[in-house]
Amino acid sequence: MVVMSKFQMVPTTCIEYVHPWTDSCWNGSAGLLMVSSLDSFRIYTVVYVLSLLMRGRVPKPKDLQRTLFGILQSTAFLTTSAVSYSTYLCILRKLFGGYNMLTASYLPAFLSSLTAIIVERPSRRNLLCLYVANVATETLWRMAESRGMVRSIWRGQALIFGISTATIVYYFRSGYHLEKKDSVYDVVRFIVGKDEEGGEREEKNESRKKAGMNFLIIQKLVAIIDKFLKSFSKHEKCPHHNSCVHYCISGGAKLFGIGLCIQTALKVVLQIPKIIKTPKKVIGSIFSKDTMRIGAFLGGFSFLYRLTACFLRRTFNDDRPEFAIPSTLLASIAFLSYPDRTAALYIFWKTLQLTYNKFCDEGYLPRVPGSTIILYSVFTAVLFHAATFEPMNLRSSYWKFLHGLSGGRIAVMDRRTFDVWGLNTHAQILKAIEVTKTSNDIKYSLGRW
Template sequence: MTNIQSKLVPVTVPCTQYAHPWTDSCWNSTAGLLLQASQHSLRIYTAVYLLSLITRGRIPTPRDIKRTILGILQSSAFLTTNAFSFIMFTCLLRHVLGTFHFITVSYVPAFLASLCAIFVERPARRILLTLYVANVATETAWSMAASRGIVKSIPHGQAIIFGTSASILLYLYRRGLHHQYQDSLFNIFRFVVGGDEEGRRPTGADESAESPAEALGVEGIEGAVGAEDRVGRRQRRNHYSDISFLVRIYVQLLDKIKSQSKHKSCPHNYSCLYYSVSGGSRLFMVGFGLQVTLKIVLQLKKLLQRKLSLKKVIFNRETLKLGVFLGGFSFLFRSISCSLRHITGFDHPLYAIPAGLAASCAFTKYPDVTVALYVMWKMLQISYNIGVDKGYLPKVPGFQTLLYCASTALLFHVGIFEPLNLRPSYWKFLHGISGGRVAIMDRSAFDVWGLDSSKAVLETLKLTKTQAGKVKFAFS
């Protein structure tokens, strides 16, 4: 690699050679990218908004349909603006400056394009977009540093990031700050660790309200068995007697577990053992069910063609990972929180930190970088808002917008100069939105900066199984 100071030397090359070698007209290239990006954006956001409409679980009203259509058009306009204005600003800067500098090749035009585009999108979606691109940009920046030997991968680094961030958020959750700083992530934590950990006993919860036998309908089963006796159906009587016996055993075992010790400071109703085991088993089944459902949907064609057996889809080690993570996290957090209450004799929100760190060991069974970084950025966002409200941190006007623009610009910059350090899915996104034009752009003139960009593009195309696009539009 050449000396880093060589990047201060400008490269004199026309934009027709680098930015749009398929046409000599800057405006034609911008118009062509606008047409391509608008089609691709409509496909993406139509699927996103329709899926969101379906998952509401109710018949959409005319108002819902209207809002969905307007949302599709507005979000598509946002993404289209980000795409075509990138090439427009690239050419504009080249004409103004006369040469290409290291930051004007892609970073500055991408920053300006993002700045124009983000104001087209709905304000409610801007924070989601910012968190997403900041997530990918963080991973990309780490890959860049690792490729230069500046940093090295840490074993279970994802679990460390996830555990630290989740522990802080759980501490805020236990302090009750989630009511003031409402966020969907707090709802997920409530689902995983339980509403009892908010520190308040749920109203109307009473151990004597309903016995487990009544809840499971044992008396009804026994009554049905007695009725069968009176009718004289001996075979069915024996059948229901067996079921009733098994249910009675289960209920008695459940009652015994529920009646175990529970510290007075514990916010849950039954024993700590039941509280921990029931939460862990429930989350395990949820995670397992989600994975099975997802695999069935993705492999539906092969299942219908009998190229893949349902047994292999369900009974698979990969299918268990999400369930083990969710169930293990819930079980460990609850059991350690209860243990700390037993040891100290009182409850405190700070117990969420050691409990959260220990529970995050379960994340090693489902080490997803995207999830870890998302939780980290959520923690930073919420902590920053709390710091601003309490006067500990200054409020930076437009910080969210600047973060989005800086993160997106970094991704575009790496996509041009170092695509091997870019997440493959994001390269495919850039490839699709540009109709393959991002691969056609001639980077050979910039190889003097020592990043071997033209060679890296060829390797990226091979690794991602993508190819350079063939521009078909007259406005290309």
Template sequence: MAVCSKLISPVYTTCQEYVHPWTPSCYTASAGLLLHSLQASFRLYVTIYTLALLMKGHKPTTRDIRRTIHGILQSTAFIVCHAVGFSLLACLMRNVFGHYNFFTFTFLPTFVSSWFAILVERPSRRSLLSLYVTNIASETLYYMLVWRKVLKPIPFADILIFTSSMSCLSYLYRSQCRSSDSIYSLISFIVGPYEQLNHTPDSPESESTSKKYSKRIKLTEIRSERSCSSKNKDSSSLTYRAMMFYYKMIQKFQNFLKSFARCQYCSHPDGCLHYWLQGGTKVFAIGYGLQLCLRILMHIKKITRKPILLFAALKSPDTFSLGAFLGGFSFLYRFISCMMRRSLKKDVQSIAIPAGFLAGFSFCFYRSNTIALYVMWKSLQILYLVGRDHNVIPEVPHASIFFHCLSTAILFQAAIFEPQNLRSSYWNFLHNMSGGRVGAIDRKCLDIYGLESSKMVEMIKARHKKS
């Protein structure tokens, strides 16, 4: 009761002392925040939407350009409503109630402003935004409890979360529940479409896929023979014979892999060994390429000055981490699934549970709280939707909007009261969107709650300057 009374007890400080110590006018403070958040968010979403438009791989039509411009403006307004809404409502609540308390400082103004802001955004993006902020908010709540010594740090918690969540998602993927969800496209890309129960060895899709693959091999052989014969005119016969010998050896090895360890219970057209290696190496190459491109873009200035750094990036262990994670997951998932089918002598949905769980240990190569929490919340979201569709769980109206507002309010509350428990990337985001105003808010009046808010924000700002 003493704690509750302290949380709701009035704190008689002005909004100028707390929200905008740089100016006495609430409207001037909100107008300045509006202008800066408008510029920063507009630059951010111009980059995001332009990249999304270019990644479609075709010449943008007039309709695509219009939709891109509309999306940029709408998402920019979404961020601006968050920033300006918090500033105005924090001042308004102080003027209406005559004081602040633990909840009216940040939580309630952010919750209300988030509700209006999410309604500005497109309905198709609301669920994605809700999942994103819920991801960060759950991690922040965990750090807040650890900092208060309510919980002890759990070693390897991210690995346990990822493996258990992937076993759940893999099971749902095989059962074709909510097959339109984007997460299933990602799982299909990593483990392959043959891990779904609708793919049988005699299915037309499998036959057409194998026929296309065999035709592609024949075309490759014909082209290589033509190229080799054309090169033979300008090269010695010994070189030509060596090239043909190595080519035939490679073809024989590929054919051996495709025919080795075939299983009548598996739906993939080639042998199991080729199936495992093909999936692992393909996804590994893609992950390695993505990580390499990202490292080059992040250090482009240093690489242009010292090109030798490019070779260091090529062989850096960090460059291999994403590829090892994705390739390892694909290989292990396919390997375990095939072994389970062989031992059970049938293909059942439940084999996805051990396959997803054990393959999830490849996460050790690329540990990330963001990825672990994303798959956890995604699995919970899909389970809720499945339960709702089967009338097992009642439908919660506007659930995504509520979770977005609640999570955003928790994040803003942490940014103001205890920024040391907030993810550094999210603090940098708030700092950039507000033009540094989130760090300029005077937190001395908040020290009565015993969270050392003014001391912690100075520590965070010093760390931000060094980075």
């Protein structure tokens, strides 16, 4: 087969490609409006209600009102993104008489994302941008890898995580977090400990160390072990109150226990239907070695970080922010017990964001107005492009998200004409449907909408 230029127009219509189930652009958009609004409402109802419950207090009428408005506004945002994408596809076909590689997905997706993100609450735009940047980075890497341009490194996500986290912890130790109160620093404070916090801060009350020891049966045993660990020496440059041995082991044990509880709770919640049907079989799988992975990561990271930091303070008889870099890099070995690509890429993009803001504050870089909106649109367009032409390079969860949002229409769009660009697009679509267990057998109603 002769491969055409990616910029050469393919003379196909939007009826053949965008909405083959109806010959009306208006009907196509109207049907998409119906299914996308319902799916968007379902998604954001869960998101906002969970966010409300996680506050741990009885919601006030004002909280409920804010939650309802948030659900409606975010639903409007996601619905606008879906419907305007289809609309822009039809408009561009009428303007150019066909489609090329740019106008068949990327450009309409960019325009629809730009339109939609303006509808969303400004406070959520940054989070959305980080999310799509995360997924788009992975997608671009897979696209490059499928073309033989790059090659993945074994456990490369641990390297990305280590370097990115080391940068963030260095900012935390140097006191930069006091100027930019980003939520990621709360996570750092939780994992490495408040004692490692840089900059001016209040003295910590030692009575807090007794918190959490409420299990009467093991309280005495814990107290004995605690007293034994505190009997070791503490270096004068270390910011913690008790011995270095106590500091390292107690921090690691605490985070291991928290991680274990988190993963156990998640498994129980996600498998409630199975537990009801076959309780013995499912409960056995919940309390397995796999359940300890998050705990091993959190506990191991905290222990290794504190151990290395104390060692460096003792070796150099000083406490410097720069010690955060080797301490974090060594502690990142624990990430191998839970090598999550999504977490690594999130930390990577969060580091870039914090570094950019830092350089802007120091006058080294200019602030670009609307950069979050532009970046969101660019990265979302990448994801739509991959979903259109090479979905096997797209994260399965994102394909399922688009499939649900469109009521399955993304799998029905006829891309066979685009095989002339040499990407085996039609075959990839069929493979993606098979792998993700989605369907292209869609039932339409209301006049084949």
